[in-house]
Amino acid sequence: MSRKRISFRTELPLLVWLVVVWGALWRDFSPGNLVFGALIAVVVARIFYLPPVELSGRFNVLRAIPFAAVFLGKVVAASFQVMYLAVFRGPTVTNAVVAVPLRSHSDLMVTATGHVISLIPGSLVVEVDRSTSTLYIHGLNVRNDVDTAKLRKEVQDTEASLIRIMGTRAEMDALRAEGWPATRGAGS
Template sequence: MMPNKNFEPRDQRIDDALDTSGVRHRATLKQEWPLLLLLLFVWGALWQDFSLANMIFGAVIALVIVNLFPLPPVVLSGRINLWYCVKLFIWFLGQVVAASVHVAWLAMVRGKNTRSAIIAVPLRTGSDLIVMTVGHVLTLIPGSFVIDVDRSSSTLYLHYIDIQSPEDVETARAAIRDIERRLIMAIGSRDEYEAIKSECGPDFAARKG
């Protein structure tokens, strides 16, 4: 397991977390466009209507939302590796299938004797985008569900099924940090990518998948 340490300072994020004035730091339109596109897609999916008129109306709604309820900006890394993205997607599909079979086995064989736990997993990344995506990936894989996030320390709190011992907790944490590693390789910043290579050392080539 790679040591738990953050890759880069998060001064602005810590300021946001400690700010009790109620004033949020506004993002620029350049920083908000990924959120606007996501809201626009969700709007079209909810109405099952991607017509031009509905998309224009959805864009107006999205602009109103981001201005009335401003969130701290999610800063993009400026780096994307399509090969690692494809490998991440294939790996994710495999994990969904394997986890579904595992949860079904637990339900049929162990039943009510199955134990679970709430565990805290400090991530190494300083990126809100990576933290958010790790949480979404975990929630989509059967057997785990994120219940809280400490943004200032990049710590995820989640419900995890089939935890029988402290060793199982560490195994779960290692699996979650492996998701973080895969995401950094796919969409993380250049600094975080280089940090992953440095921490993995000679094993980096073997762990590229």
């Protein structure tokens, strides 16, 4: 079997997550249980080999916290928007499928953007084209070109703030070349 050795650093987020799940399932966060969980996590990660998720190696906590707050706000807004449309618009709602090309070509970034996009108001990922890294998004209540442009901008802004949190240096440079001021807030 030809396995690419995964460096400990790449595997660390997965191991930490496994330990947290272990502690949560036992409802016991005492050091002994966590150490045993870490042991099992290492064994599991060695035996049940999965292709590693290629992280960029940087994670900006200062940008992640406001992003998480904005994200939570948008989850709330999404539910109320759907409820409003269900009650007052109902059968007459107009939708659209919009193609949004993304900047990044890494699987992680496309997946993360797709996940966040699926949870914020009025958008769901219908189809992904990995070769051109284009997301095809189903937008709820998209009536005209103005709404389409708004949806597209929203998706690309989300990707931009995700890149600023955990994108690679090259993606950051591409973002800066586009003329995004570095001080722009998360999910703006």
